[in-house]
Amino acid sequence: MQRFTPARRLLSEFKCSLRRQRRCFSQVAPNVVDNNDGFGPKIPSFDYSPPPYTGPSADEILSKRKEYLSPAMFTLYSKPLNIVDGRMQYLFDDKGRRYLDAFGGIATVCCGHCHPDVVEAIVNQTKRLQHSTILYLNHAIADFAEALANKLPGNLKVVFFTNSGTEANELAMMIARLYTGCHDIISVRNAYHGNASGTMGATAQSIWKFNVIQSGVHHAVNPDPYRGVFGSDGEKYARDVEDLIQFGTSGNIAGFISEAIQGVGGIIELAPGYLPAVYSTIKKAGGLCIADEVQAGFARTGSHFWGFENHGVVPDIVTMAKGIGNGIPLGAVVTTPEIAAVLTRRSYFNTFGGNPVCTTAGLAVLKVIEKEKLQENAFVVGTYLKERLTALKDKYELIGDVRGRGLMLGVELVSDEKLKTPAKLETLHIMDQMKEMGVLVGKGGFYGNVFRITPPLCFTKEDADFLVDAMDHIIARM
Numbered sequence: 470m471q472r473f474t475p476a477r478r479l480l481s482e483f484k485c486s487l488r489r490q491r492r493c494f495s496q497v498a499p500n501v502v503d504n505n506d507g508f509g510p511k512i513p514s515f516d517y518s519p520p521p522y523t524g525p526s527a528d529e530i531l532s533k534r535k536e537y538l539s540p541a542m543f544t545l546y547s548k549p550l551n552i553v554d555g556r557m558q559y560l561f562d563d564k565g566r567r568y569l570d571a572f573g574g575i576a577t578v579c580c581g582h583c584h585p586d587v588v589e590a591i592v593n594q595t596k597r598l599q600h601s602t603i604l605y606l607n608h609a610i611a612d613f614a615e616a617l618a619n620k621l622p623g624n625l626k627v628v629f630f631t632n633s634g635t636e637a638n639e640l641a642m643m644i645a646r647l648y649t650g651c652h653d654i655i656s657v658r659n660a661y662h663g664n665a666s667g668t669m670g671a672t673a674q675s676i677w678k679f680n681v682i683q684s685g686v687h688h689a690v691n692p693d694p695y696r697g698v699f700g701s702d703g704e705k706y707a708r709d710v711e712d713l714i715q716f717g718t719s720g721n722i723a724g725f726i727s728e729a730i731q732g733v734g735g736i737i738e739l740a741p742g743y744l745p746a747v748y749s750t751i752k753k754a755g756g757l758c759i760a761d762e763v764q765a766g767f768a769r770t771g772s773h774f775w776g777f778e779n780h781g782v783v784p785d786i787v788t789m790a791k792g793i794g795n796g797i798p799l800g801a802v803v804t805t806p807e808i809a810a811v812l813t814r815r816s817y818f819n820t821f822g823g824n825p826v827c828t829t830a831g832l833a834v835l836k837v838i839e840k841e842k843l844q845e846n847a848f849v850v851g852t853y854l855k856e857r858l859t860a861l862k863d864k865y866e867l868i869g870d871v872r873g874r875g876l877m878l879g880v881e882l883v884s885d886e887k888l889k890t891p892a893k894l895e896t897l898h899i900m901d902q903m904k905e906m907g908v909l910v911g912k913g914g915f916y917g918n919v920f921r922i923t924p925p926l927c928f929t930k931e932d933a934d935f936l937v938d939a940m941d942h943i944i945a946r947m
Contacts, residue, residue: 510938512569512907513931519554519561527551527563545912546904555582558925558932560909568904569924571936572911576732576764576877576923579792580837587795590833594826601825603818609825613832617801620774620835623783627809630822631800634763634790635663638726640802641786642667645724645757647811652684653718655710655725655751658691659915661733662726662761671726674734674915685723687713689747691731692740695870695881696889703743710747714754724757724785729776732764735914736879736921738872744780757808760784763800764877767792768838768926771848771875779874797830843926851875854922854933861937865944867892876928879913880920880940891916899943906939 525533530551534542544550550568554561558581560570570582580587594609603610610630618626631637646652656662656671663672670683673691691697692706699705714722725747731737748758765776766789773779775787785808790800798821821827838844855871855878862868862880869883882892882899896918903910911921924932 509906509942510935512567512935513929515556515559515567517556517559519556519565522553522563522565524553524563546901550904550909557581557584558928567907569908569932569935571922571924571928571932572909573923573925574796575791575911576769576921577791578796578925579767579769580795580834580841580843581925581927582796584795584837586837586840587830587833591797591826591830594829598825600821602820603823607825609828609832610823613828613835616832616835618803621787621803622778624805625783625787625803627804627806629802629804629809629812629817629819630824630828631790631802631819632798632821632827633663633800634761634788635665635668636819636822637763637788637790637800637802638662638668638671638759638761639665641759641788641804642671642724642726644786644802644804644808644811645759647814648757648808649721649723649755651719651721651723651755653687653722654685655687655689655713655722655756657727657731657739658688659693659731659734659737660688660691660726660728660761661731662728676915677733687717689713691734691737692743693737694740695737695872697740699740701740703740704746706740706743707746707750710750714750718754720754722751722754722756724759725751726759726761728761728763728765729779730765730770730873730877732877732921732923733913735881735919736873736877738874739780741780744777744782748782748784757785758782759786759788761788763788763790764792764923767834768844768847769875769877769923771844771846771851774844776874793834794827794830795834797827799827799831838926841927846928847875847926850928850930850933851878853930854878854928854937857933857937858922858940861941861944864941867895867944867947873922876922876924876926878922880922881914882918882920891918893918895947896920898947899940902943903939906942908936908939910936 551563552560553563558570560568614628617628656673658673660673662668669678670686673688690706690709692703694701751758760777762775768774770776786804788802793799858871862871866886867882870881872879882896884890884892913919913921
């Protein structure tokens, strides 16, 4: 198939080498017509119109954010969106315009925005009892813990509830250290596990790490099939973990933590054969294996309910958040009874972990996933979407890689196919123009050149077509 590159458009503020096979951002077409103007692909029909919005304008909200909220908070797009309504896989702005949400609140909305079953469960529980304390009995926390444990393999059946993924990973790392009596933990380069003191140590991207004490974590070479030194040979990458244990620790470690698919890192699926080899090495060193399922869990990968299942391994500890509550602040750590017992050595307590409203929402999410066969849908639609994105890769040299599973997909843009030079500015431009056409996607990867496609699991093939057609429409005009 012939591959098309963007037409040359030289602007005075940017100078591009004639030897480059790719086009720099200065050659990007300045405008793409809005989807509502009668040009380009059309957003699928949807039977819902939000009520009129009467709140403050986007400019007023932005002004308040700048004055009263942390300056560390940033927004997407050159003109930030004011999102005021949501239904299933769609979001609506303050003008009533509808957008296809292919980011899902950062892989968080799994059932769909404002899913009626989840909303009803939350409202009914809130009316009856919003909060008390886990020091009293309440069926909500016990019912959800039982249902959650039944979704996990082996003896993983003791649940600790938290409020976020960071909190869950912090607790998991502490449990591993307590159980083994060792301090050293191995993580993977390019990983993201949170932004508290312990999880920041496990996180392995400089852009997410502050200059504070982060002790006892060693970062192994990332088994990245696209950019990694060993391609897709997982066992070769795994040898670096052996070296880290032999030359960087006492020979005994607390554990190993990894995502099955790196989310923030750019939707990177670990090379085949890597996790089984590493888990074996970790066990020999006396450590525990922690699976971070904050983004890949809850049926998102389609073929399995949990990301680690795609690699044929069973961890000692599983952490989860995001999709667990469809947007409710909820996280969890699940482990075996023997490992869980270490927290009885002292008092461990979490005020909001296991809150009746949150755990009621979590149980409702599990029921919706089962009732509406969302795992099957993630597999079928995700496979179709990946095939269409791969066809787009064959058409444009700008697309260097398409990867992921189910409805956790990544599209990496490069300005040079051989050198894999990150196309950062092109990524921003396409992302902005897709928004103008009515499609919202995320952005990630260390270089900020990967589209993160993690929509609600109710995403349809028609939605997939609209997303790909919009991307095609924009790239063709660059």
